[in-house]
C-alpha cells in the first residue's frame with residue numbers, strides 16, 4: 001500500500017468589528033476579528049481538516065462539534081494538538097503542509113514567521129514543513145468586502 005496520503009481543507013469565518021482575531025495560533029491586532037464557536041482560527045481549522053482528510057478520519061466538526069458548549073471559545077491550538085494525537089495514534093506522521101489565507105486586510109506576511117513558529121511547536125514539526133501564504137481577493141467577494149476570511153490547506157501524511 002502506498003504510504004503517502006494527501007488531504008485538503010477549506011474553511012470560512014465571518015469578520016466582525018470588536019472580535020478577537022486569532023490566526024495561525026497568534027492574536028493579530030485589527031479592528032475586526034473572526035467569529036465562530038471556537039476562537040475561529042481559520043488557518044488552524046483548515047490544517048486540522050487537511051490532516052484528518054488525509055487520514056480519512058472525518059473533519060474538525062465531527063470530532064469537536066460546534067453545538068458542544070465544551071468547545072465554546074476554545075483555543076484552536078488545543079484542537080490541533082488533539083488532531084495530531086488522533087492521527088499519530090493511527091501511525092501517521094506529517095510530511096508537509098501548504099496553506100493559503102484569503103484576507104483583504106491586514107497584510108499577514110509580517111506575522112507568518114510567528115505563526116510558523118507557534119504551529120511547529122503545537123504540532124511538534126519542523127517550521128520548514130509548514131508553509132503559510134496569503135492573498136487578497138483584489139477587493140472581490142466576501143473576502144474583498146472584508147466580511148470574511150477563508151483559508152485552504154493541503155497536507156501530505158505518511159505511515160511511519
Ligand SMILES: Nc1ccn([C@@H]2O[C@H](COP(=O)(O)O)[C@@H](O)[C@H]2O)c(=O)n1
Pocket residue numbers: 102103104105106107108109110133134135136137138
Ligand atoms: N492579507 C494578505 C494578503 C496578501 N499578502 C501578501 O501580499 C501579496 C500580494 O497580494 P495579492 O492579493 O495582491 O496577490 C501576496 O502574495 C502576499 O505575499 C499578505 O501579506 N496579507
Ligand SMILES: C[C@@]1(CO)OP(=O)(O)OP(=O)(O)OC[C@H]1O
Pocket residue numbers: 011035036037038039040041045060061062064065066071072074
Ligand atoms: C471549531 C468548531 C468547534 O468549536 O467551531 P467553529 O469555531 O465554529 O469552527 P468551524 O470551522 O465553523 O467548525 C468546526 C467546529 O467544530
